[in-house]
Amino acid sequence: MDMSPSTFWWVAAGVAVAAELATGTFYLLMFALGLAAAALAALLGFKLPGQLVMAAVVGGGAVALWHWRRLQRPAAGPVRENRDVNIDIGERVSVAAWADDRTARVPYRGSTWTARLAPDAPALPGEHVVQAVEGNWLVLVPAAGR
Template sequence: MEESTLWWLITGAAVIAELLTGTFYLLMLAIGLAAGAIAAHAGAPTAVQLVLAALVGTAAVVACHLVRKRRPPSQPATSNRDVNLDVGESVSVEQWSPDGTAQVKYRGAQWTVVLRPGNAPSPGTYRVAEVIGNRLLVDKL
């Protein structure tokens, strides 16, 4: 069996492992393995194939890590509009309880509304800032 065939089989196994586990870094290592296969096709000695695969795979993993590190951190799911469509919606509060909560009808159900710290409880329209369990954390509009 040709060396390049072995490289391609190992590359395929790394891609399959990445698909099963969702580990993006395995895909970067598969790029390094593909570089080893290309080197085998070019007729490079085994030592050069191994070194090239290691260097390309390592460079791809480091580049992926640096790109991910530079991205701003995502919001928690409780306040992320992409995850929770209730965030940003408005609710109407008619009366606040002495404990700082209120009951509102929202989406056909009763919800407990809690004011975000720094807001004064007063009747009116509020924007949902976060959903914490079965409570809506709101800001005054």
């Protein structure tokens, strides 16, 4: 069976997309863009060297651009303190009293949770903010000044 060059490039792009779906590697989609560009170049009548150059320039450029874009974004904080991962971060709770070991039982979301005070935070009753979640413990800081 004879396959045209553009068909070969389209099949290769499809394989790259399928591999991305299987692995979750977004860079493979950028590589697939380069393969699709080579398919378009083949349809426009470019010879094999032109198709390869098009695949390399578009695919490599897309990978480089995506990598540069990722580096420009600020790094996410630790998962235990990241509000994008845990919706409890930043929520307010009321602490009636702290125990000697700097822990307390606090009502939150219709249940009673065990909380501990963040290091260097004063053990005062009142309103506190969830700074982190460690397992099923809330790590609290005083809400004053926040």
